[in-house]
Amino acid sequence: MKALCWHGKHDIRWDTVPDPIIEHPRDAILKVSSCAICGSDLHLFGGFMPGMKCGDVMGHEFMGEVVETGRETGELKVGDRVVVPFTITCGECAQCRRGFFAACERSNRNRDMAAKVFGHTTAGLFGYSHLTGGFAGGQAEYVRVPFADHTHVKVPGNLTDEQVLFLGDIxxxxxxxxxxxxxxxxxxxxxxxxxxxxxxxxxxxxxxxxxxxxxxxxxxxxxxxxxxxxxxxxxxxxxxxxxxxxxxxxxxxxxxxxxxxxxxxxxxxxxxxxxxxxxxxxxxxxxxxxxxxxxxxxxxxxxxxxxxxxxxxxxxxxxxxxxxxxxxxxxxGQTHVKRWTDDLLARIAQGQIDPSFVITHTVPLRDGPAMYDTFRAKDDGCVKVVLKP
Incomplete structure (x- = not known):
């Protein structure tokens, strides 16, 4: 498949990478329909965040259709349309039970490394360095979602991608x-x-x-x-x-x-x-x-x-x-996304807020490397970029 990959400071490339596979019974594979470049992606682009490795797939704001599931994904089924929170959450640990999802104690597979830097582990994050688990991000055609039974927000078909995409982060x-x-x-x-x-x-x-x-x-x-x-x-x-x-x-x-x-x-x-x-x-x-x-x-x-x-x-x-x-x-702190998404999805459906107002650029995913430069320089009135695989 194709994806946007990090190769160093100011170096994002449109690469061919292996297709994701189910690695755990709670995993799901998502076919990405829309993703976005986030302001915090620019911290990686600028070389300010430690723990990145050459070839890491970027992106933590994405949504799409479930195309494959493990045996333990609960009510999440193939064909479901979902937004994926950028914080990967197990839903079962002490922090998740308290609603502090960004501090999930189980989802960061490099939790010992994170604890050495921060004192305690953070949750695993998509596409955001090996300090937060080294998980492949969603600026790609497909993505593996760990703990997918909890790390998703189902969205109705009557709302557009542009209306609901930003439930995953901003x-x-x-x-x-x-x-x-x-x-x-x-x-x-x-x-x-x-x-x-x-x-x-x-x-x-x-x-x-x-x-x-x-x-x-x-x-x-x-x-x-x-x-x-x-x-x-x-x-x-x-x-x-x-x-x-x-x-x-x-x-x-x-x-x-x-x-x-x-x-x-x-x-x-x-x-x-x-x-x-x-x-x-x-x-x-x-x-x-x-x-x-x-x-x-x-x-x-x-x-x-x-x-x-x-x-x-x-x-x-x-x-x-x-x-x-x-x-x-x-x-x-990082956002406890799942704490807020039910309320925010209802507000979108009721017309209280339409987050799509912030989109200034929509381009194919292959144009992502150039759009990183545009977004960073804030050229052409660029506020928010949506990418379409």
């Missing part, structure tokens, strides 16, 4: 980012990063009743998309984020702050960002945490910092004194 990620803010009717929610996750967090915050939502970015196309979703926008290339948030909150600061950027924040005129880039070059720091620093400084005392943006290693000069003395609460 929609529940944006929703979790907003939900863990405990949004109250008088809250101002500030979101850094108007990419796909930020756009979903914005719509989620509006649905959850925030009084006003402020979106911070510098790209006009993305800011226009955010305005269409109900946000007040701040272009950080043209005005001071701190001054504008001070004005919008009568000097109090936003009640809740969401970092939808993660390890690769871009702020050209910021001294701390320039220092971060220099430290990255010297291998003294792995991630660029400008957004985290800014959120700590600007967030109202007693507020909440919600962090769906991916961080992979070490950050420096975090103002913990300010965070502690202001009494800020941090909530973060």
């Amino acid at each position: 929609l529940p990620t944006g929703w979790q980012a907003a939900a863990q803010c405990d949004i109250q009717p008088e809250d101002t929610v500030a979101i850094w990063g108007a990419g796909p996750v930020g756009q979903m967090a914005l719509r989620s915050a509006v649905l959850l009743g925030a009084r006003q939502v402020v979106m911070i970015d510098r790209l006009p196309d993305r800011l226009s998309m955010a305005q269409a979703g109900g946000a007040i926008t701040v272009n950080f290339d043209e005005e001071s984020v701190l001054d504008r948030l001070h004005e919008l909150t009568q000097g109090k600061g936003p009640d809740k702050c969401i970092d939808a950027v993660g390890m690769e924040s871009h702020v050209a005129r910021s001294l701390d960002a320039m220092v971060d880039r220099a430290k990255q070059a010297l291998m003294l720091e792995t991630d660029r945490p400008h957004v985290l620093r800014e959120m700590i400084y600007v967030c109202r005392a007693g507020g909440i910092l919600s962090i769906p943006g991916v961080y992979g290693g070490l950050v420096d000069k975090i103002p913990m004194g300010a965070s502690m003395n202001k009494g800020l609460t941090w909530r973060m």
